[in-house]
Amino acid sequence: MSTWFLIVIYLAFISLGLPDSLLGSAWPVIWPEIGSSLGSAGIVSMIIAGGTIVSSLFSKRMVERLGTGRITLFSCFLTAVALLGFSIAPSMLWFIVFAIPLGLGAGAVDAALNHYVAENYKAHHMNWLHCFWGVGATMGPMIMAVNLVNSQSWRGGYAVVAIIQFLLVIILLVTLPLWKRVATTQEKLLSKDGELLENFHVEAAATTKLQTNVLRLRGVRPTLLTFLLYCGIETIVGLWGASYLVSTREVTADVAARWISLYYGGITVGRLTTGFIALKVHNRFLIRYGQLVTIVGGVILLLPLYSSLSLFGFLLIGIGLAPIYPGLLHETPSRFGRENSARLIGYQMAVAYTGTTLIPPLFGSLAVHTSLDLFPFVVFTLLTLMFLSTETINRLLIKPTQGRG
Structure with a gap:
């Protein structure tokens, strides 16, 4: 039952990823139609992310009162309504209004499901969970590209995704009684496995007890900085990548949407692969080498190569x-103690979405006043800072013993 129930959780994460990539892939054709501006995508993104911050901070209390199942059900309903609103939006004001429930719904389900999987399943399941987010994020631009080619309209793309979300709401309603039952079963299995420390001595977890202020725990602050930078990078590439390709690399809007879809496809395939690798290799190594691959991709974007080669940079x-975000999340209970993980995962989600809130609109403002040509330079700088932050975490917390890795 626990394995089959994972399918429901994976479907929920597909629905979480679908809307994340729609705005950036369609914005080159949205803003002229609704009478807005190029930089306004940053405002919409900021409002969505602001809603996720609020719901993430309160996720622990909401889960304790309502349970993960009800939170997931209600959150998916909110996102479905918001996407339907986007599909009929006549102006920028409508985008701003419906961005609020979209953000609130996304943040609540993200924090709740991440904590549920971190507590009840092994590391490879966390990678596969976020792989299915990538499936949704990859499907979003594809759906939008098909609508742009066939009907010359972005509205149909939002309508299709809204319908998919409403179908998921029905599935979640039917499976609502299973959440507590599966959690009880998995808790017994994991206590037998001794999965928590995964053959590593983690100094923080060994000495940590329930903390009223988790921000004082050793290694928490650079961890939060990494989450902020990660989500900022992921969003800035997804939101502004298509606009950069259209304006600077001179590709058409539908081709740019497909290229961004392949960027999300790289995240998806990477998480599927690292899910298997995580059975043998510790998260710390997956996170480190993943960051090195991103830096290589950033260097390719920086170089004055043919436009087609830029696709390889986005893909890398x-x-x-792929392994960075799920790896850091799954390490939370072992690094900082199970007693603190629920609250800290909520904080991590909130700080991550702060990166989503601040970094893309800041770049949008910078691009409006200067040029979108700065896109690869900004991406490369952020990638380098994130790598330095994760290495700081490793120096503070991790002491490997003999064994795998």
């Missing part, structure tokens, strides 16, 4: 990003 960044 996507593949490299």
